[in-house]
Amino acid sequence: MKTNPEFFPLTDLASRFVDQLVQCRRLKLGVLEASEHHVLIELPYNKALIGYPETGVIHGGVITTLMDTASGTAVVCSIFDKYKSLELSPTLDLRVDYMKPAEPNKSVYGFAECYKLSSSVAFTRAIAYQDSIDDPIAHAVGSFMRISPDMVGEPFRRALMGEES
Incomplete structure (x- = not known):
């Protein structure tokens, strides 16, 4: 299905994608913005996550879940923007380097970008931070497998496109 991104904001697609993932709903992850190049997701502080x-x-x-989700969501948005199609893109590899602990009682933000799409793999980099992206908690690099749009089930496709069941 071809959709004009001008009339289909990628932030909406990213939000629906994240909302389809059970662990993301449990963590209350929220997409703040998304484009063809990046995604920004908020992880609210919760004492249950200590x-x-x-x-x-x-x-x-x-x-790690925040950065994996942000990276995978960036891949979904990048592929949709470039090819006007939805693809499943499971994580092949994710390397996370922790630099410092997150401060208690504050949200953590995950910023990720998909910087390269090959025919079979998407490559990402991500940063987790609180007050400033220039003072990261952790950073990550990842690779994600590209699977044919034909493998996306119809109910999942409809959910991501915001179509009624």
């Missing part, structure tokens, strides 16, 4: 009770710091696995 990994170290004595410090109140969010568990590192939650930060």
Whole structure:
């Protein structure tokens, strides 16, 4: 299905994609913006996500999930913008380097960009931060497999396109 991105904001597509993922709903991840090159997602602070009770710091696995989700969402948006189609793009590899713990009681933001699309793999880089992207909590690089648009099930396609069932 061809859709004109001028009339189909990528932020809406990104939000619907994230909302389809159960772990993202549980973490209350919210897409703040998306374009053909990047995605910005917010992870609200939640005491249920604390990994170290004595410090109140969010568990590192939650930060990894944020960066994997932001990266995968950036791939979906990049492919949709370039090819006007939806593809499944599971994570092949994600390397995360942690630089410091997140501060308690503050949201964490995941900024990711898809900087290269080959015929079979998409490449991403991402940063998790709180107050400034120039003071990262962690950064990541990833690769995502591109799977044919024919493999996207009709209910999933309709959900991402915002169509009624």
